[in-house]
Amino acid sequence: MFDDQLGMSDVVALPDRRRRARVPHRLSRREGERIRLLGQVMDKVRPEEVMHQLTAWVEAGEKAVIANHNLHSLHLIRNEPRVADFFARADLVQIDSTPLIAFGRLVGRGTRRKHRSTYLDWREHFWALADRKGWRVMFIGGADGVADLAAERLRSRHRNVALAVHSGYFDAAPGSPDNQALLGKVEAFAPQVLMVGMGMPRQEIWIADHLDALPDCVVLNVGAAFDYEAGVQKAAPRWMGKLGLEWLYRLAVDPRRLFHRYCVEPWHLIGPIMDDLRSARRR
Numbered sequence: 001m002f003d004d005q006l007g008m009s010d011v012v013a014l015p016d017r018r019r020r021a022r023v024p025h026r027l028s029r030r031e032g033e034r035i036r037l038l039g040q041v042m043d044k045v046r047p048e049e050v051m052h053q054l055t056a057w058v059e060a061g062e063k064a065v066i067a068n069h070n071l072h073s074l075h076l077i078r079n080e081p082r083v084a085d086f087f088a089r090a091d092l093v094q095i096d097s098t099p100l101i102a103f104g105r106l107v108g109r110g111t112r113r114k115h116r117s118t119y120l121d122w123r124e125h126f127w128a129l130a131d132r133k134g135w136r137v138m139f140i141g142g143a144d145g146v147a148d149l150a151a152e153r154l155r156s157r158h159r160n161v162a163l164a165v166h167s168g169y170f171d172a173a174p175g176s177p178d179n180q181a182l183l184g185k186v187e188a189f190a191p192q193v194l195m196v197g198m199g200m201p202r203q204e205i206w207i208a209d210h211l212d213a214l215p216d217c218v219v220l221n222v223g224a225a226f227d228y229e230a231g232v233q234k235a236a237p238r239w240m241g242k243l244g245l246e247w248l249y250r251l252a253v254d255p256r257r258l259f260h261r262y263c264v265e266p267w268h269l270i271g272p273i274m275d276d277l278r279s280a281r282r283r
Contacts, residue, residue, distance in 0.1 A: 032110060035104065035110075037095075037104050037107075038269060038272040038276060040069060040093075042094075043094065043095070044109075044112075045092065046115060046117065053066075055133075058133075058217075063216040064091040064218050065089055065211065066091065066094065066219070067086065067087055069087070069093055069096060069097070069100065071100065074269055076200055076201045076204075078268070082201075082208045083200075083204045086207055089208065089211060094118060097116070101116055106280070107279070119222045123228075136162040136190060136191045136192045137161055137162070137163050138164045138189055139151070139164075139197060139222075140165075140166045140182070140194070141195075142165075142197060143167065143168070143232075144167045145167075146230045147165035149230040150226035150229035151165045153230065154229055164185075164189045166182055168199075170182060172198075172202065172206050179210075183213055183214075190215050190217075191217050193217060195220050195225060199223060200223070203222075203223070207219055250262075
């Protein structure tokens with residue numbers, strides 16, 4: 001009756017897009033896909049390509065690391081060897097920064113807006129995949145109770161996902177009782193996807209320190225992912241991310257914590273910026 005009132009009774013339902021035949025994304029790298037920007041390796045991949053590659057690794061039962069670079073990580077990697085080790089072991093490095101995308105295009109690296117990729121860009125796609133395929137997913141991070149709330153919300157929408165969580169508040173030092181207990185929990189659960197969201201650089205250091213001890217799974221550094229899922233932190237509107245203004249939104253929300261990251265750290269990258277500009281001029 002509601003459709004009749006709106007004059008929609010004769011509208012033909014659109015076919016279910018999931019039933020359409022699809023051309024699979026490539027699993028091998030395209031020429032020019034892997035680039036070096038500001039001295040570090042990154043991959044020009046769209047969010048859907050990241051999900052396709054993640055799926056391939058899960059189905060093959062391989063251990064792989066999906067990382068992401070932004071201006072903050074580019075600052076940290078110059079000062080913390082274990083962060084550098086994490087990125088050196090990453091199999092795929094997303095570009096999680098619209099300013100980086102713009103700079104890459106300026107210096108001839110061929111980056112475009114479509115190459116911006118981070119958890120908030122593929123979250124719905126990921127959880128739909130995990131639900132459809134019945135993946136085992138584990139999340140480590142967040143304050144006590146936050147990950148549990150996020151897991152409760154996710155389970156209500158994606159009932160086929162086997163989901164385990166662990167608070168990010170523990171002694172992460174290698175060999176500590178807390179850490180050994182957590183590694184035992186990870187081994188017992190045997191996740192196919194392991195998300196570590198303890199903030200930079202703690203999450204990258206933990207992954208780098210323990211990657212060899214983890215079971216075969218796809219490991220991702222996802223920052224505040226479950227804070228967003230629990231609703232304790234509000235994500236910037238996606239249109240702001242596309243315009244390169246997400247940093248401004250986050251700075252306005254939490255200026256005390258983020259002022260140094262957004263207003264001081266980028267100046268430490270002047271050297272690599274000038275190197276890339278000089279290289280672009282020579283080309």
